[in-house]
Amino acid sequence: MTYKARDKATLKEDDDEVDFAVLLDTIISHKGLIAAITSFVVLLGALYAFMGTPVYEANILVQIEDNADPAGAAKNILGDISSMFDVKSSADAEIQLLGSRLVISRTVDEQKLYITTQPARFAFIGGWIARHVPFDGSSIPLLRYFAWGREKINVVALEVPDKLIESTLTLTVINNKTYRLAENGWSTGWVGQVGKTETFSSDNGPITINVASIFSENGVRFHVVRHSRQDTIEELQKQLKIVEQGKDSGVLSATLQDEDSSRLQAILNEIGYQYVHQNVERKSAQAATSLAFLNSQLPDMKKRLDDAEQRQTTYRNAHGIISLSEEAKVVLGQSADAEGRLATLEAQQKELLMRFGPSHPTVETLTEQIALARQKLGELGAREKAMPNHEQELIRLTRDVTVANDLYVATLSNIQQLELLKSGKIGNVRVVDTAFNQETPVKPNKPLVLLLSAALGLAAAIFTAVAIELLYGGVTDVDALEKNTGLSVYSIVPFSDVQEVLFKKIKLKVREILLLTKTAPEDPAIESLRSFRTSLEFAMLEASNRIVQITAPAPGMGKSFLSANLASVLAAAGKRVLLVDCDLRRGHLNQYFGLGRDTGLAELIAGRANMELANKKQVEPGLDFVSTGTRPINPSELLASSNFKRLLTDWSQQYDVVLLDSPPVLPVADSEVIASSAATVFLVARFGKTKIGELIESEKRLQQVGARVRGLIFNGVVQRSGVYAYGSKYGAYRYTSYRYEVEADH
CATH class of the missing domain: 3.40.50.300 (P-loop containing nucleotide triphosphate hydrolases)
Incomplete structure (x- = not known):
């Protein structure tokens, strides 16, 4: 048997036509469900806001100092040699250095960040009680293993077999001088002494540990974990946020968050110290290279000075010349300055080529200045040729003495500066603000958490109500x-x-x-x-x-x-x-x-x-x-x-x-x-x-x-x-x- 066609009853999708009135209908129909879901999510948010582990945030400020560049230094005889090592790096480059493995790995090693210790807390509420409520559970048999206050231990060394990396070891306090270490909370374990490096034999291999101090009630348990050093370094790099404070300010801010305010302070200050230290090390290494070069040139410079003085004296005595004419003195002064400048620029170029390529901007600038100095010397040479022969020769000899003497004295001065740089006392970065112990946590942000949980709960509740209507509601x-x-x-x-x-x-x-x-x-x-x-x-x-x-x-x-x-x-x-x-x-x-x-x-x-x-x-x-x-x-x-x-x-x-x-x-x-x-x-x-x-x-x-x-x-x-x-x-x-x-x- 046939029945009428269904063209007009074809099911059509009108999802785009659901308007505000429809949504309001749904909310009113399911107001009880919406209120229940929203209240539940807000309750969860409130539990997190008021009982969640606090997270603190601190930062350090680092300044990149701006010094004279080599081009400016070239205006003086050999210039200030230390300025050759103070070319200001870009903020982006220093940000990469501050967060590099070089700095972070040293911080991890110095602070032993790959070792974590946490007191055993009662589930969910133990941390909150420890922070807010004075409570002593040591007299209650089932609770005496938990920490109820600020208990802590200081583990300065921990080496475990590869199989136990990231595994939790249980350390139970016997008294303030001894402890028991176990691979889990139920095994017998080994007894160790505080302040002594102990090595224990386990089924997986030897475990070496040094507990420097214990601040805890007897019987309290701690969870001790040896993390992968590489993973710890990478994790710290991810958490460290580095930005420049203002455009082209040369001041960097390094920010970090942690649940332990004291540990946070120590980590950031260590990062600042290691960053400055590596900067000084780098400049010391550069100074040592330049120092070796100048020391190798010094004997030759002294010999050239002595030879120039000898030639000048011999010529004067032979020709009975006491002094030069006024014009000759002017030409001599100008040519001596030009010769000195040329020698300085060539010396700087030769030294910089040992560290940079010929296409480096600083080297290219020096090359241009050397060409100008040679052009100036050419012009002065033409003026000299117009003078009498004996004056020309005396000008040349006097100029040689002046240039050789200035170059020798400047080299001695720069050797002294490089000795100072090499000793590691000078750098072009410094920590302006160190981290300090934070008292107010940044997380959980109670008003924000409550607001977001209310918004999320309401959205989830409305979504649930709409889904119920779409899936199970009738026409x-x-x-x-x-x-x-x-x-x-x-x-x-x-x-x-x-x-x-x-x-x-x-x-x-x-x-x-x-x-x-x-x-x-x-x-x-x-x-x-x-x-x-x-x-x-x-x-x-x-x-x-x-x-x-x-x-x-x-x-x-x-x-x-x-x-x-x-x-x-x-x-x-x-x-x-x-x-x-x-x-x-x-x-x-x-x-x-x-x-x-x-x-x-x-x-x-x-x-x-x-x-x-x-x-x-x-x-x-x-x-x-x-x-x-x-x-x-x-x-x-x-x-x-x-x-x-x-x-x-x-x-x-x-x-x-x-x-x-x-x-x-x-x-x-x-x-x-x-x-x-x-x-x-x-x-x-x-x-x-x-x-x-x-x-x-x-x-x-x-x-x-x-x-x-x-x-x-x-x-x-x-x-x-x-x-x-x-x-x-x-x-x-x-x-x-x-x-x-x-x-x-x-």
Whole structure:
């Protein structure tokens, strides 16, 4: 059998259309869940904020000093040789040096950072108690192994086999002079003396340890770990944050965080010391190279000075020349300066070429200045040639003496400076600010943690609520209901608080009339059913019989509530109505009228009773009622029998409306059997619970037996701030095991 096409019921994704009103709806619907999740996350955040281990932060400031460059020094004879080693490095280069393995590895070795010792604390709260509450647990047997205060030990040496690297050793304090070391907390271990290097033999190899001091109660345990030296260096490099304080300031800030404020201070100050020390070492090494070069040149310079003086004296005596003319003196002074400058520049160039390549900027600058000095000498040489021959010669000899003397004296002075550099007393970096013991931790930041935990908790709670709605929530939008099923919504029945009270009585099996039409006849839900009564009359005009079936996709949709009260509303309008409880498995319509099951539909179909016995006439004026009767073991077979169809035919001729409360469609096949005989079928959808996919599948099954679903009754509608998005969004039907028991009717 074919059934109508589903083009208009095609499931569409409208995720992008979820707006603020939809989100607000979800929040209001799940406000309890949202409050619970948010409170839980805030509680976790508060526990961390107030009980978490504090983390301290400290820093040191390092200045890179700016000195004269070699080009400027070249203006004097040989210049200040120390300036040749004070070329200011870039901040980026010094940042790399400050965080280099050279500096960090020395710090790790000096501070023994690859050895960590931690007192055993009681789980979760031990650290907090030690920091805030004066408590002595040594008198309590089960607690005496834990540290409750500022207990500490100082392990200055620890060497273990490779297999025990990163393994935890347990050190138990016997007294302030002895201790017990074990590979774990349960082994016997070895006894050692404080202040003495001990070597113990283990199954994995020898363990060497030196405990310098103990500050602890007897019996307290400490966890001792020997870490990999390389891993420790790399980890410290990752944690150390180095930045320049301001642009081109030449001041670097090195920042570090640690749980131990005293240890943090020691580490940072050691880093500063090692950084300055390596800078001095580097300059001392450079100075030693230059010193060796100048010492090798000094004898030759002395010989050249002596030879120049001898030549000058001999020439004067031979020619009887006492002094030079004024012009010759001027030329001599200028040429001597030029010769001295050229000699200085060439000496500096030769020394720098021992450390840098010819393309180095400083070397290139010197090369340019040497060319200018030679050009100047050429100009002075032309002036000399215009003078008498004996003056030219004396100028040359005098200039040689002056240049040789200045060069020799300058070299002696620079040798003294290099000796000072070599001794390791001069560098171009210094620690401006050392680290100090921090009293206020930077973590946990209590206000920030609480704020973030509240925000995170709220976000997680809202996400959970939305996920629940999308995954498990039903349709809440009438337009969506009609658009995606292709069925018209004939009635929207609001949620009734009064009916909730009545339903509790039904569950307690209270024997009284529990119809909402009698208890609260002006309830909005009843007004909606009165409106539906009119729509139903028009719908039945085209029907082939007077049988109206009320069913739902799954249990808990409120179909029994609707059937009972709709029958009452129809009867109140003067209709002769027969209400039949066709749910032979879990039907309980009798409880709405304060009746028992007694003889009912099951007995009528089986032929064990007649209509006089089974029909409870005039339960209300104009309303007759047939209960389920005794629950049979074969309900589907009874409903599929010809006797049931005959009963329906007879009732259709006797009553204006025969209203059948049927079992849900998806769990069992009973409704499909009943629908084949009903001319008017309505499906009940429960607000926020029924999935679009369930309605589509239910209609499909009913169509397969030739039934036509007239429309939908939207039950239990709750007034909200907006309209929900509906899920997955429409909840494509999946074959699921429905729990089919007494319905939560409304």
